[in-house]
Amino acid sequence: MTTLTRTLLTTGAMLIGVAAAAAQAPGPSPRARGTPERVEGGPRKAFLIREVRSGGFAGPMSSPDAVIERLESFDANGDHRISRDELPERMQALVARGDRNADAALDSGEIRSLVTAASSERVSFSFRSEPSDGLPGVVNDLKLSAAKHEPALAIVSRHKLPRNVNEATSSGLFAEMKALLDDEEYENFVAGTARLSRRPPVIIK
């Protein structure tokens, strides 16, 4: 499979995933907690896709019920109402915000209304991959002596990033690096390579 084909397939899968998630999300109702959707696109392209809507997020995210549960945890006297005094000072303004019947407390209906209103607020963001300098970057991070730096770069230039470092430590790449580096340097090279293969850097746009 060529890189171009793989990229196109990955992009298509991402679009289908996002569109399907958006189509299935019935307003602000939460998706059950579970394993996040993962779109595989090769070892350095995979990242988590999550729905961009607060309260209806695909993937593992707190639901409105979690916020309600959090608020109800302040009900010290068990009367199913949250008064100002039961809340930390920093949260006491919530009572004025949600107390529709003016009884100086939040009952379960008022709590649910507050949380439902907050949950419907949209949260928009997007991801983009951060440029990566691959295995040469891992070598640069080691800050090797001049005598080792260029040979190390030459070694990694002859190899691809392994998909699974744990299984690949006996491969040519690691054997050559082990012969060049001391124990500490080699350990750090393996750790850096593992991070690179396991978790591509992704940032918010």
Added chain:
Amino acid sequence: MTIRFLFGPLLVLVFVLTAAALSPSRPAAGNNTLNLPATPYRYANVELPAHFTQPGRNHDNTPPDNPLSDHGATLGRVLFYDRRLSANNTTSCASCHVQAHAFADPKPFSRGFHGARTDRRAMPLVNVRYYERARFFWDERAGNLEEMVLLPIQSRIEMGQDLNGLAGTLARDAMYPVLFARAFGDRQITGERIGKALAQFVRSIVSYQSRYDEGRARAQSAQDDFENFTRQENRGKALFMRNCGTCHMKDGNEHFFVPTPGNTGLRGTDPAADGGVGDATLRPADLGSFKSPSLRNVEVTAPYGHDGRFATLDALIDHYSDNPILDPNLGYMIPVGPLNFTASEKAALIAFLKTLTDRTLLTDPRFSNPFME
């Protein structure tokens, strides 16, 4: 024998006097005598390094109606250290925001004027001027710095003051009307002006003279090895930029803020645990997110986290390196997984983080207690 009896108390006396001399500056309780320079210290128009001022790097949150002035920040400094800002004259802003600790609280949970414990620790106040979102507290409930500085004063736990009453108290003081006149053009004292002056002082606390800044000034880019760094520090810098810089140096920001609150698994799965930003917004997505302070001077701002749960930098890095982190909102903004640093990588990271310490700021008289003890 007599000498032996005297030696013990004498030793205790020496110890007590030494401890008192070395303790962080404490604001005056009964003594309101000020020790201010004849010409005010320079707070405004301080010459900052290019990596703060180049195009695209201006993250200043100073509002147009409260520009920083030398007299304004001087007044803010006096207010910051004045214990009369608390209801029982025991607690000032500086009681919890300690200069030697980059204006953070060295205690896991800050304590108020009656000794009651708050449920979070006071955040460091360094470079907050450059937190572009201009939202403050761990949960970002304050929408600007002028608002933020007034909330602890009025808190029933922290300082317990009534703003109008405080303005009246300050108006009857011999020094404050003069200081307000210098700062604002007339002697009127209001809660709004107290907030503006305190905000000016806090915005003036800018750290830019660390070893990082020295090295950065001589380098073409932050990615280059710095001449003044050891190999270990440069290695730590490279590791930081590759693994931590995505959040802490987003778009090359060298104030080392995370630009938005983030969830890094501090809440765990306990439904009663501090909800962070979610406690203020009630949005499920915000549950467990917290604002992050600048990493500048992180060496001296322990313990770390909103609840001070990490006593050391080692413990803090271990959290991101080794622990399987459980939280349904984890990585909502950015995937944060166990980074599995080796021991020598952790040591390099810590060596780098210590280059962000600005010793000048930690002892700068411009930011010290102006009251004579």
